[in-house]
Amino acid sequence: MAERNPAIRVAQFALLCGNLVWILVGTLLTALAFFVALQDQLSLGVRLSWFAAIVALTLLRALLLRHWMRNPATESNVNSRIAIATLMATILSVCFGIFAYFAVSQDDPLTNLLIVMVLTGMVASATAAISHLLPMYVLYIFPIMLPVAYRMSGFEDSAYQWIGGLILLYLVVCLGTSRSVRVSIMQSINMRNENLDLLENLRHEKRRAEIALKREEQANHAKSKFLATASHDLRQPLHSLRLFTATLELQTRETKHKTLVGKIDSSVKSLEELFNALLDISKLDAGTFSVNKQHVYLDLLLTQIEGEFKPLAREKNLQFNVELEDHVIFTDAMLLERLIRNLASNAIRYTRSGGVTISTRRELDRVWVSVEDTGIGIPIADQERVFEEFVQLGNIERDRNQGIGLGLSIVKRLSQLLDVDIKVSSRIREGATFAVAVPLGDPQQCRFSPHLDSTSADFIDQLFVLVIDDEEEVCLAVEGLLETWGCVVMTAGSGDQALSQLDEIGEVPDVLLSDYRLRDGETGGEVIDRVRQHLKRDIPAIILTGDIAPDRLMAIKALGYPMLHKPCEPEALRNLLAKARIPAAVPQYSR
Numbered sequence: 001m002a003e004r005n006p007a008i009r010v011a012q013f014a015l016l017c018g019n020l021v022w023i024l025v026g027t028l029l030t031a032l033a034f035f036v037a038l039q040d041q042l043s044l045g046v047r048l049s050w051f052a053a054i055v056a057l058t059l060l061r062a063l064l065l066r067h068w069m070r071n072p073a074t075e076s077n078v079n080s081r082i083a084i085a086t087l088m089a090t091i092l093s094v095c096f097g098i099f100a101y102f103a104v105s106q107d108d109p110l111t112n113l114l115i116v117m118v119l120t121g122m123v124a125s126a127t128a129a130i131s132h133l134l135p136m137y138v139l140y141i142f143p144i145m146l147p148v149a150y151r152m153s154g155f156e157d158s159a160y161q162w163i164g165g166l167i168l169l170y171l172v173v174c175l176g177t178s179r180s181v182r183v184s185i186m187q188s189i190n191m192r193n194e195n196l197d198l199l200e201n202l203r204h205e206k207r208r209a210e211i212a213l214k215r216e217e218q219a220n221h222a223k224s225k226f227l228a229t230a231s232h233d234l235r236q237p238l239h240s241l242r243l244f245t246a247t248l249e250l251q252t253r254e255t256k257h258k259t260l261v262g263k264i265d266s267s268v269k270s271l272e273e274l275f276n277a278l279l280d281i282s283k284l285d286a287g288t289f290s291v292n293k294q295h296v297y298l299d300l301l302l303t304q305i306e307g308e309f310k311p312l313a314r315e316k317n318l319q320f321n322v323e324l325e326d327h328v329i330f331t332d333a334m335l336l337e338r339l340i341r342n343l344a345s346n347a348i349r350y351t352r353s354g355g356v357t358i359s360t361r362r363e364l365d366r367v368w369v370s371v372e373d374t375g376i377g378i379p380i381a382d383q384e385r386v387f388e389e390f391v392q393l394g395n396i397e398r399d400r401n402q403g404i405g406l407g408l409s410i411v412k413r414l415s416q417l418l419d420v421d422i423k424v425s426s427r428i429r430e431g432a433t434f435a436v437a438v439p440l441g442d443p444q445q446c447r448f449s450p451h452l453d454s455t456s457a458d459f460i461d462q463l464f465v466l467v468i469d470d471e472e473e474v475c476l477a478v479e480g481l482l483e484t485w486g487c488v489v490m491t492a493g494s495g496d497q498a499l500s501q502l503d504e505i506g507e508v509p510d511v512l513l514s515d516y517r518l519r520d521g522e523t524g525g526e527v528i529d530r531v532r533q534h535l536k537r538d539i540p541a542i543i544l545t546g547d548i549a550p551d552r553l554m555a556i557k558a559l560g561y562p563m564l565h566k567p568c569e570p571e572a573l574r575n576l577l578a579k580a581r582i583p584a585a586v587p588q589y590s591r
Contacts, residue, residue, distance in 0.1 A: 006075030011189040012132055013073045013082055019129040020065050024058050041103045050099050061088050086136040093143040101147035106155040131178035132185040247480045291332045295441035298327040301337050309344050319355025327367045330441035339414040343371040343434045351375035370435040378426040387412040460577045461486040466509035468492050468527050470519045495527040499534050508535055511580045516545035525559045540580035
């Protein structure tokens, strides 16, 4: 039944074509040997006629083989080709059988032995070469051997009669042997076809996977584009609200509205945390975080984290301990600090009693920084899944106070960016431990520059800040906050308006604070360049943006200016302004 399968027939015919070249060569050599060896048994005319027929038949088969090789067999034409090949083999076998019939003679036993040996050799070769095509094989071996067996059985010498019987027995044995060969060949063909089917299925699955991946990439691109657009539009009012809240908090510290303002500020901060998490994901995926590895003291970094999170832990009646040791590490301190901050924040969020401990342990050429909590724990099955986006265990109701499930996803991306290992171990209701391995550094190469703290705000008194933003509400919010800090503020909605107002007052701003995406396709980078060229001063500049689109983040990064994202933390803005005011920080050019 398998041999009726068109695909099997194509494979059988392909195997025949592969063997046919040597079959044709062997046929010609055998015919030539017969032509020479049997010159005493048959006349030259008979031998020439027979040899010419063999040569003509061989050439015809060679032409057919050439055509078949150039035009591979298909399921529609393979049966006809096999039939033609079978006919050619049968004609050739008949020619050899008849020639041998007339060549044998009871008076020349050596010639008879030669003929029988050659013919049995041809049958043995056919058993190996064409036995997988049973009709062709049968129609080849019997016409080539039966005439000789029949002729010898008629000789008076009984020895020839025994040889004729042995030839018949040899044909039977060859049929049995051919069955084993045919089964082996068919198994190989079936296995090959199964492998081809499997390969085709794999290719089909690969194409499906590629299509699915392309669709996923398109969906991610659309998601990023939507997120970037929506984020920019939502960040503008949120940024204004954040600055208005900060201004209001300064003005209501001694009034009965202080508690209400605090609650408003808390809600705004929750929104801000959401946007900052989405921004970090977008920036990490866009590759806009640059890694600047240096030799730094780990305890300085952990001290900053301790100062930030101890008050947060105290609000939940939790202990927050940092075990400091004198380790020097080689890494990007800012990115590592962000990674550990996310781990600490996550630990406090999911711990109801007990506390959080940050500890360090040296191991060969690395320092393991561990963040251990006594929280709800993580099931073993979920210890890898927690690093996926928006995964929150034990927060089915999506309590906003527990975040949105991006903290550990950011941790995973940061660990890959820093090329450090991160491990998690946990038991249910016994807490969890996240550990990150950081390379050891060289104390001799440490370069420490302390951050500006809140006392640096003294530097911004009477600072002249030019604010460029096409959103009037944002301009008013920034202006109100900066004036509360004692700054002198001028706002403009575009580059032309900024230049016009500067020419009118004849003053040079100390700092340029510009939104990145302005009206009519204008960008903050272009406005800053225009103002600098117009005033012939290299004025410090800060980019304030609500964009999170990867292409725009790359473009802003290329400008080389400090950047804050809307809604920005007022303290971060104040520190940047203070840095810009530090003497000799920015070279000045004469007008």
